[in-house]
Amino acid sequence: MKNLIKDFTNEFREIKEPIKVISHLDADGLTSAAIISKTLKRNDNEFSLSIVRQLDEDKIRELSLEDYNYFLFVDLGSGFLSLISKHLNDRKIFILDHHVPENFENNFYHVNPHLIGMDSWSISGAGLAYLFSKELNKDNIDMAYISVIGGMGDYINFSHGFNEGILKDAVDSGKIEIKKGLRMFGTQTRHLHKLLQYSTDPYIPGVTGSEEGSINFLNELGIEYKNSNGNFRKLNDLNDEELKELITGVILKRFGSEENPDDVLGNIYLLKNEDEDSFIKDVREYATLLNACGRLRKPSFGIGVLMENPILREKASELLKNYKMEIIKALNWFHENKNNFIKGEKFVIINAEDNIKDSMIGTLCGIVSNSNVYDRNHVIVGMAHTLEGDIKISMRTNNPKIDLREIIKRVADGGGHSNSCGAFIKKEKEMEFIEEISNALTKVL
Numbered sequence: 001m002k003n004l005i006k007d008f009t010n011e012f013r014e015i016k017e018p019i020k021v022i023s024h025l026d027a028d029g030l031t032s033a034a035i036i037s038k039t040l041k042r043n044d045n046e047f048s049l050s051i052v053r054q055l056d057e058d059k060i061r062e063l064s065l066e067d068y069n070y071f072l073f074v075d076l077g078s079g080f081l082s083l084i085s086k087h088l089n090d091r092k093i094f095i096l097d098h099h100v101p102e103n104f105e106n107n108f109y110h111v112n113p114h115l116i117g118m119d120s121w122s123i124s125g126a127g128l129a130y131l132f133s134k135e136l137n138k139d140n141i142d143m144a145y146i147s148v149i150g151g152m153g154d155y156i157n158f159s160h161g162f163n164e165g166i167l168k169d170a171v172d173s174g175k176i177e178i179k180k181g182l183r184m185f186g187t188q189t190r191h192l193h194k195l196l197q198y199s200t201d202p203y204i205p206g207v208t209g210s211e212e213g214s215i216n217f218l219n220e221l222g223i224e225y226k227n228s229n230g231n232f233r234k235l236n237d238l239n240d241e242e243l244k245e246l247i248t249g250v251i252l253k254r255f256g257s258e259e260n261p262d263d264v265l266g267n268i269y270l271l272k273n274e275d276e277d278s279f280i281k282d283v284r285e286y287a288t289l290l291n292a293c294g295r296l297r298k299p300s301f302g303i304g305v306l307m308e309n310p311i312l313r314e315k316a317s318e319l320l321k322n323y324k325m326e327i328i329k330a331l332n333w334f335h336e337n338k339n340n341f342i343k344g345e346k347f348v349i350i351n352a353e354d355n356i357k358d359s360m361i362g363t364l365c366g367i368v369s370n371s372n373v374y375d376r377n378h379v380i381v382g383m384a385h386t387l388e389g390d391i392k393i394s395m396r397t398n399n400p401k402i403d404l405r406e407i408i409k410r411v412a413d414g415g416g417h418s419n420s421c422g423a424f425i426k427k428e429k430e431m432e433f434i435e436e437i438s439n440a441l442t443k444v445l
Ligand SMILES: [Mn+2]
Pocket: 028, 029, 075, 098, 124, 125, 126, 154
């Protein structure tokens, strides 16, 4: 990887003209875009940035109308080598991507872990953007933390390989601190009783999904969920003694029904420069915010936060509040309807129809897949109607032996990663799809 990055960067140093940068809409793509933007600014390169949901021939043709001689694709591009070559063959192409590359002869400057026999999880798009940035200028080590946010968004494991080194840079440059704590979503921002109620990973029997259960649980432990002014407390407001009580309580509740009752504890990654109650203090929550900005088609809010723009930061904070309400609505619907889903031996089909927004169905499947509601190796298939009258399909699994992308391709026109992918189908095909995907999953599993 070192040599690939070195050669790529040396070629890049030669550029004296404006550059067109294209990146992806999710957390990894937005953080990649922020790293590249900051890097090019510092390097005095002229550039313009486009964020896209997906590359396709129309998009690439559109790009070819632009007057740039240099194109830099980041967190996307590797899957579209032939189309890029077809429409941009008279330009110089730079690609930093970790998705599976198309098998196509080319003369691009191309960095991708697959080219050296590694997989998409060995490094994120933002990780590659950072390695390039650092190679260009050692001072850019202060951007390592941005690539950690992107990697978390793509569920990259930071305990080994390149990622371990990137995380170390983020800690060494004073941007990130790692603490052991309750591994729950919303520890910085959610009210304590809500935090427990909506904790699907870890799943807390009798508490997850029930506000009453959550409040009773806190009462049993002798932990107040409101302070003396009647305001709801957050996890941060607990003293050490209470925190210990809570963690022990959660582990005990999970004892007997959960495989690893103590896996509620884990590393929490915090931004040192953010206040305790900041909505982007916790790196995982920051990644969620960026994904929300992308899904709700407001990528500029996400980039704005990353570029430290106070007005866009305010807008992003509003957007996150709405997004969380949508997640909570989706989770409530899921728990109320849990008994009505189509279940196979190793899969579940959640057909939400109009009950969950198509922009939320993938998020719901991800949360369900990572919770202990079903076996963690189950395949979760989500379906939701779109505003255009089609059906959005999302599939998630934690089973490393399954390639969902292969499976979806057999029954619908879709794509993604091996453990997370999606597609769109026509409404008339609803029943046909359910039958075909059930058959395909039964066969494979
Ligand atoms: Mn990515």
